[in-house]
Amino acid sequence: MIRFSNASKRYPGGHDALLNINFHLEPGEMAFLTGHSGAGKSTFLKLIALIERTSRGQVLVNNQNLSKLKSRNIPYFRRNIGIIFQDHQLLFDRSVFDNVALPLIIAGYPRREVGKRVRAALDKVNLLNKEKAYPITLSGGEQQRVGIARAVVNKPALLLADEPTGNLDPELSRDIMSIFEQFSQVGTSVLVATHDLDMISRLPYRILGLKQGQLVKDTKIDTMQGSIS
Amino acid sequence: MSTPNKSQRTVRFSLITLLKTYLLRHVQVFFYSLGQLLRHPFSLFMTAAVIGIALALPAGLHVLLKNVQQLSGEWDRTTQISVFLKSDINEQRAHTLQQQISRFPEVENVHYISKQEALDEFQRLSGFGDALKALKHNPLPSVLVVQPLITLDEKNISNQLIKKLQQIKDVDIAQRDEQWIKRLYAIIDIVRRGVVLLSIMLALAVLLVIGNTIRLAIQNRRDEIIITKLIGGTNAFIRRPFLYTGFWYGLFGGFIAIFLVSISLLLLNGPVTQLTSLYQGSFNLTNISFMTSTTLLISSVLLGLSGSWLTVGRHLRDIEPR
Numbered sequence: 093m094i095r096f097s098n099a100s101k102r103y104p105g106g107h108d109a110l111l112n113i114n115f116h117l118e119p120g121e122m123a124f125l126t127g128h129s130g131a132g133k134s135t136f137l138k139l140i141a142l143i144e145r146t147s148r149g150q151v152l153v154n155n156q157n158l159s160k161l162k163s164r165n166i167p168y169f170r171r172n173i174g175i176i177f178q179d180h181q182l183l184f185d186r187s188v189f190d191n192v193a194l195p196l197i198i199a200g201y202p203r204r205e206v207g208k209r210v211r212a213a214l215d216k217v218n219l220l221n222k223e224k225a226y227p228i229t230l231s232g233g234e235q236q237r238v239g240i241a242r243a244v245v246n247k248p249a250l251l252l253a254d255e256p257t258g259n260l261d262p263e264l265s266r267d268i269m270s271i272f273e274q275f276s277q278v279g280t281s282v283l284v285a286t287h288d289l290d291m292i293s294r295l296p297y298r299i300l301g302l303k304q305g306q307l308v309k310d311t312k313i314d315t316m317q318g319s320i321s
Numbered sequence: 322m323s324t325p326n327k328s329q330r331t332v333r334f335s336l337i338t339l340l341k342t343y344l345l346r347h348v349q350v351f352f353y354s355l356g357q358l359l360r361h362p363f364s365l366f367m368t369a370a371v372i373g374i375a376l377a378l379p380a381g382l383h384v385l386l387k388n389v390q391q392l393s394g395e396w397d398r399t400t401q402i403s404v405f406l407k408s409d410i411n412e413q414r415a416h417t418l419q420q421q422i423s424r425f426p427e428v429e430n431v432h433y434i435s436k437q438e439a440l441d442e443f444q445r446l447s448g449f450g451d452a453l454k455a456l457k458h459n460p461l462p463s464v465l466v467v468q469p470l471i472t473l474d475e476k477n478i479s480n481q482l483i484k485k486l487q488q489i490k491d492v493d494i495a496q497r498d499e500q501w502i503k504r505l506y507a508i509i510d511i512v513r514r515g516v517v518l519l520s521i522m523l524a525l526a527v528l529l530v531i532g533n534t535i536r537l538a539i540q541n542r543r544d545e546i547i548i549t550k551l552i553g554g555t556n557a558f559i560r561r562p563f564l565y566t567g568f569w570y571g572l573f574g575g576f577i578a579i580f581l582v583s584i585s586l587l588l589l590n591g592p593v594t595q596l597t598s599l600y601q602g603s604f605n606l607t608n609i610s611f612m613t614s615t616t617l618l619i620s621s622v623l624l625g626l627s628g629s630w631l632t633v634g635r636h637l638r639d640i641e642p643r
Contacts, residue, residue, distance in 0.1 A: 141551070143642045164556075171553035181548045198554045202334055202342045242552070 093119045093250055093281040094140055098149035101135050101305075109135040111305045112149070117283060119249070122276035124292045125285040126309075127302035133285040136302065137252050140283070141175055142166050154249060171199055174243030178255035180235045182227040182242075188214070189223040192241045199246060213241040217271060233264035240271055244280075251275060253284040257291075265291055347561070354565035368534050368570055372621065373577025375527050379520035380617050381582045384609050386513055392604060393505055404465040404486050405493045414491060415463050421489075422467060427482050432466040439464060462493060524624055531570050531628030535563050539636045546640050556637055563633045564626060571625020575618040582609045 094117040101110040110132045117123055127133050138144040139151050142158055151158045154172065161169055182191050192213055196206045214220045217237035227235055236256060243251060251272065257265035265288060273295075276282045286292060292299060301309025334342075358365045404422070406415055415433060423431040434442075439461040444453050469482060486495035539546070549559055590606045597604040609617075 141642075143551075167550070167553045167555040167558075169553075170551065175551055181544075181551070183545055183548065194549070195552045197346065198549065198552060198558055200339060200342055200346070202338050203345065205334075 093117050093121070093154065094283065095152040096139075096149070097152075099139060099146045099151050100148040101132075101139060101144060102147040108305050110139070110302075113307050115300065115307060115310070117281055119281055120276065120279045121298065122272065122282040123284070123298040123300055123312075124295075125283060125300045125302065126287060126289060126292070128287070130304075131302040132305045133302055134254060135305075137175075137254050137283070137285055140250075140252060141173055142169060167198075171195065171246065172248050172250065174246075174248040174251045176236075176239050176243045176251065176253035176256045178258040180227075180239040182235060182238055184227050186226075187223065188219065188225050188227065188230070188238050191227065191238055192223075192245050195242060195246045201246075209245055210241075213245040216244065216274070217241045233260055233267065236260065236264075236268060237271070240268070244275060247280075249281060251280055251282045253282070253286075255286055256284060257286060257288055262291065269295065350561050351565050351568075354562045355569055357562070358566060358569055365570075365573065368530065369573035369577055371530050372527050372570060372574025372625075373581060375523045375530070376574060376578035376617060376621055377581035377585075379516055379523055380578055380609070380613065381585055382512075382516045382519070384582060384586060384607070384613060386509065386516060388606055389509060391607065393502065393509070402467040402469065402483060402486065402495055402497045404467055404495045406463045406465065407491050407493045408462050410463070410491045412463075415465070418489065418491065419465055422465060422486065425482070425485070427470055429468040429470045432468070434464045434466065436461055436463050467495075524620075527574070527621075527624045528628040528631070531567050531625050532632040534570065535567055535629040535632040536636060538563060538566060539633065539640070543640055546637070547642050550640075551642050559637060560630075560633045563629050567625040567627075567629025568622055569625070571622040571628075572618070574625070575621030578617055578621065579609060579614050 094115070096113045096115040099110060099113045100108065102108050113136070125133050125136060135144060139146055139158070140153055142161065146159060153169075156169070158169075183194070189210055192210045193206050196209055201209070211220060211223070214223055217240050219234060219237055219241065222230065222234065222238075227238060230238065240256070243253075253272065256272075257268050260268065269284075269291065272282050272284060298312045299309065300307060300311075406418065412435060415435070419431045419433045422428060436459045440453065440459050443449075443461065467482075467486065483495050483497055486492060546559055586606050586608045590608075593604065593606050
């Protein structure tokens with residue numbers, strides 16, 4: 093689903109945010125991306141969502157070489173990725189329903205289809221009763237679940253989450269993670285950037301560790317060391 | 322593509338459904354942008370009023386010019402020829418001449434103004450009454466005012482008439498005073514060109530006003546634009562509500578302009594009628610016509626659309642997710 097080959101990102105000014113990353117995420121696989129702030133987690137996700145482009149090396153998503161993707165095709169590419177943000181990035185001037193419907197409206201889905209899918213997505217995050225509410229009236233955890241519903245509403249093949257539990261207490265974080273697990277179980281690839289090592293160490297998923305722009309830990313490779321190298 | 326995600330790729334809708342959805346979406350955004358504007362009626366009114374005033378100025382001048390042209394057109398057709406008789410001829414001879422000329426086929430009628438009548442009128446209107454009394458004899462000639470037939474439009478025919486009148490014995494000068502009409506036309510030409518220049522400048526001003534308003538609107542919705550880009554919104558999708566906003570500003574501005582022009586002309590009509598009645602004429606200002614109003618509305622809307630198009634195109638490129 094995602095393949096980094098010797099991918100590097102150097103920002104203008106000479107700061108190397110990522111250095112020679114090699115990494116492969118299988119379709120339907122779920123993985124956590126960890127590291128201190130500044131280690132390159134955000135840049136990692138930005139390269140996948142084409143918010144930034146690699147300076148060297150390649151990133152392939154869905155067998156599509158991102159360095160060859162033209163700028164005007166980026167919107168269509170992003171429609172296959174669901175992105176979840178730490179600060180939810182909801183639109184506060186419209187209802188929960190309208191927020192979740194936005195990706196479908198953008199993609200030009202017919203009205204009937206929009207209603208059906210939005211309710212299905214809200215159902216998955218247990219917010220069906222809040223569709224008419226405005227985000228401002230919701231709690232932090234509920235807002236994050238609206239964000240997740242919006243990310244999954246058009247059934248993307250890949251979910252990216254940047255610190256989705258950053259502002260939530262452990263119990264709510266656990267809820268959010270279990271939602272991700274459910275999507276991974278039905279075949280969606282999930283990549284979650286987080287610094288909540290405590291929680292993810294108790295989960296049976298692959299963990300990637302970034303340090304100063306380099307991939308210093310990959311539980312999958314560590315356990316299968318012999319077979320890879 | 323991996324198998325678990327097939328569902329996403331297999332979703333296909335018929336072309337008709339997609340087209341219908343697309344049009345419906347346009348209609349929604351059309352009214353959504355209106356709704357957004359109506360949430361802040363005061364700022365909508367302010368911007369629309371600026372546009373309206375800027376457009377009312379050239380439009381109003383245009384309508385006034387049309388009126389002047391219409392008026393001068395009438396004058397042109399009804400130009401009279403003044404035939405000044407030699408000063409030494411008597412009343413009787415003048416009457417004979419009057420009858421002779423009125424029998425010309427190209428003449429509608431002839432009005433005789435005797436020396437004395439001319440002097441009386443002059444005394445009455447000029448205010449030099451006492452000074453004129455000091456004169457030993459009347460210096461004014463008798464005049465025959467010849468009214469050519471209305472159908473006598475062509476210049477050479479009326480010139481022939483003048484020549485014919487000139488040749489009559491006892492006629493001093495026959496002249497059609499068209500010099501002032503030529504001057505008037507020259508002035509109208511200058512004013513018309515001025516109105517065109519003014520229109521261009523004010524159209525630019527309207528573009529800038531709308532551009533600036535849209536720029537502020539874009540800045541206010543910066544977060545929304547970024548989010549929309551992150552979840553796959555194309556530039557066209559993001560541009561759409563702003564374009565319609567420009568459309569609405571243009572439309573409201575156009576209506577305000579029409580309103581301002583109509584009101585101004587209504588207010589001017591009274592004094593103008595009074596003025597023309599002083600010249601023994603009757604003239605009513607023609608108000609802004611349906612054609613002019615339509616043109617004004619269309620150009621106003623086009624200015625709104627292009628103003629926002631130019632701004633949105635430039636600013637959307639700057640707003641990218643970071």
